[in-house]
Amino acid sequence: MRRNDREITDKAEIERFISGEKILRVGFCDNGEVYIVPVNYGYTVDDEKYTFYFHGAKAGRKYELAKACPSVGFEIDGRYELVEAEKACGHSAKYQSVIGNGTISVINGTDEKRNAFSCIMKQATGRAEWEYDDAVLERTALFKIEVKTMSCKARS
Template sequence: MRRKDREITDKSSIEDFISKHQIIRIGLIDNGEVYIVPVNYGYTCSNGAYTFYFHGAKAGRKYELAKSNPSVGFEIDGEYKLIISETACDCSAQYQSVIGNGILSIVNNEEECAKGLNYLMLQLTGKKNYEFSKAMLSSVAVFKLEVKTLSCKAKF
């Protein structure tokens, strides 16, 4: 990170930021081109290791790329506020973001699918312990992103 003065290293500050947002952008590689897709997410963090879960169709570009090229980048941003100045070059912004990379996989067992969907629902609704029928679980793809590196940056 170029601007070390903006780096956030406090684990609880990072956790707080991730816990209050809902959209993660996943960057996948498709024949040498970057494909970025925003998705709702849920997550878990164990001993500082983050795992993000999201869902989608069992077909399509995201699904096929997850199977063929699992190395991905990701980004979450928020707290954006434009700071206007009299001159264009003096305008600035407040923000916070998390970026990183990891390995994306498609969850294949029902128990972990339900667990991943519950993390997603907790993030979106604040409620947990949803029940999912076998039909529900078989109709959706649950994606698991195991984070290898993660950094957080802010300007307030």
């Protein structure tokens, strides 16, 4: 990170930020092209190791890339606020972001799918206890990203 003075290392602050946002952007490499897709997410933290979850169709570019190219990048940003100035080049912004990389995989087991969906629903609604139709679980792809590296940055 070029601006070390903006790095956030406080684990509780990082957790507050991730728990308060709604969209994770996942970046895939597709034959030399970058493919970035925004997704709703849920997550778990086990011994300071993050795992992100999201869902999608069992077909299409995202699904095929997740199976073929397991190395991905990801990004969450928020808390944006424009800081105005008299001159154009004096404008700036307040923000916070998390970026990192990890390994993506498609979840296959029904119990793990239920757990992943519960994480996603908790992030979206604040409620984790839901019932899931087995037919819906069967036709839905659930993905997990096991984080290898992650950093958080803010300008306030």
